[in-house]
Amino acid sequence: MSYFTMINCCLILGACLLSSQVVWSQRVRVEYEVTAYPNGSVNLRCEFTNSGSTKLTQVSWMFERNEGDRHNIAVFHPTYGASFPNKDFEGRVKFTQGSLENPSIRIDNLRMTDAGRYICEYATYPSGNEQGTTTLIMLAKPRNSAAPVPVQAGSSEVVVARCMAAQGKPEASISWITSLAGRYNHTSVPESDGTVTVKSEYRIVPTPVENGKDITCVVDQRTQSASQSFPMRLVVEYPPTVTIEGYDDNWYMGRKDAVLICQADANPAPTDVTWTAISGQLPATVQVDQNRLLVRNVDETVNTTFVCEVKNSLGSGRKELAATVIESTEDPSSAGIVAGGILGILLALVLVSALVTVLVMRSHRRQQGYSGDSEQGGYGNKPRLFGGKKTSKNGTGANNNGPIYTYRESEPGTLTEKCSEFPHLTTSTPTAHDILLSSELNEAERRKFDAFNDSIEEEEEDESYDRFGGLPPSYQIHRHEDECAPYLDDDMESQRDGSIISRTAIYV
Structure with missing residues (x-):
């Protein structure tokens, strides 16, 4: 057999052994990773599945804190029962089922040092030992704190605030929120129980301007549901x-x-x-x-x-x-004098304004009275009697008769004949007595007309009635050709008694 053939055979054998090991290990079912907290409890589950013809003789739990450093903490034998040989777990570990098929354990009063790998290992026949590994991760919520560091104003960079996340696992992260122009640094210190303490310091060159400025430390860690913030105000002391x-x-x-x-x-x-x-x-x-x-x-x-x-x-x-x-540039009392003078001027202006207002109102009311009816004023549209005593040059006597006109103030410069002054006299010329009985004349005008009539009668008593054919004088009012034509203004003549008469002689 050649060298390469031997190498290939070895490779195939090794692959077969590895594949068989994978199949065996798949029959021991465990959780890959679990988490727990100090002083809490944790269940480590283990189960042998599809045993078939494989005979289970014993199951053991081993703890490995560091690689290769294993300690047997729990053993179960169907004949001899449960055993807990490790003193570090004595009284804290127990089997939950107490059977070879389900040898799960429970660990109470957990410590941070309990973190590590836990191996559930079966002793079987004829397959040998089969195992599954669970990693226990111990979590620790850090104790977070932060505080400003009082400093004196100066020209050197110093620590003005500190923030710390103590004994946390896993390691916490710290950040800063501020408008200050400074810098910060972090340090991580592992503790003996497996936790980590993280410290952070913020540094600036302190001046009086920075005193009372806001700065916030923010801590994040896996065990916290949200970030924890610590707002602060810097304390910079100065003279x-x-x-x-x-x-x-x-x-x-x-x-x-x-x-x-x-x-x-x-x-x-x-x-x-x-x-x-x-x-x-x-x-x-x-x-x-x-x-x-x-x-x-x-x-x-x-x-x-x-x-x-x-x-x-x-x-x-x-x-x-x-x-x-x-030196005083003005009399200290001048302010009061000026104020009094201004007040007096204001009062005088108020009085003058009030007087002018009263005069204007009275004038306005008087003008209203001139233009109103006879009941509103004495200068309304009253009837005025025109005519007077006039002796003819030939001695024929006086003509005391003439038309009656009204003078209206609203139409200055004009005379208007009252054509309908005596509506009850339709067939004969009205006498002076009829005129006095007219309802259109007021009392003052009647008195004037009575005096005027008496003077005429006295003059006529001295004259002979023969001139009039033995008849008594009669005062008649003859109208002009134009029934209601007015006399011109320059035809009128004022009398001493205040009346106005026409110069035009009307002969009867």
Whole structure:
């Protein structure tokens, strides 16, 4: 037989042995991987299937923490029963079924050191030993924490915040959320029980500006259902920075209650505030109330430099302010005088406005009265009687008769004849008495007409009736050819009694 033939035979034999081993191992059914937590319990299942003619003589559970380091922890024999030879698992492990076909075990009070490989191995005849392996993964939820690290402001990079996930398994991951311009680093420390502690530190160059800034540590780990966040605020300590507020460059002689306020930015908080004057003691008109300096009365003594000094546990800070007192440019009481003058002017304007409003309203009402009817005013559309005493040149007597007109204010410059002034006189010319009885004339006009009529009668008594054929004078009103044609304005003549008569003579 050649060399190559021998090699081929060996390869075929080895393949047969491997395939038979796979078939055998497939008959021992176990779980590939299980997880558990410290102080908890876990079931490790094992079952021999399709035994056929194979005789099962004994089953054993072995624990392998490290590769090749096996320890027998549980044995079951159909005749001799169960046995637990390893003291590390004594009282913590037991068989759940107690049979060769299903030799599953339960481990209680788990420890992190229980993590490893567990082998269920059958002793059979004639096949020999067959086994299945389960890996137990012990999980540990880490104890997470984070805190800022108080630091003093400086020029060197230092740790300002720390975050830690202690004794977790598997190893936790840590990240940071912040707007700060810094960097961080991680360290992982294995513990004796198989857990891992992860630490992370955030570093910056601290200044007073970073004090109180937000930073958040975020921890993720397999045992957590969600990320755990730790928001923080940085603590940067620094001595006081002092400013003085309230000075307005207007400290004039006689000013009252001027105030200066000493403000300090510090961490920790200021513990002491002191006011002094560069020239020595504070002026007598000055009072100090913690960080406030109150000048009751500004005079030449406060024309000095004031100093405010603030201290905290890290040091002190101070600020100077040079106050300058100026001469008063205006009478302090002038403001009140000006205010009183302005108030008086406003009141005068209000009174004048009220007076003008009243006058305008009265004028408006009077104009309404002129244009209204006879019941609304004395200058409404009242009937006016035109005509008067006029002696003819030839001595024939007076013509006292003429048409009656009304003068309407709404139509200035015109005279209108009232054609229907006497609707009840249709067949004869109305007499003066009829005119007086007319309902269109008011009482004042009747009185004027009565006086006018009396004067006419007295004159006519001196004249002879022969001129009229022995008949008494009769006052008749004759109309013009045009029944309702008005007289022109220049035909009218005002009388001393206030009446207006026509110059046109009408003869009867």
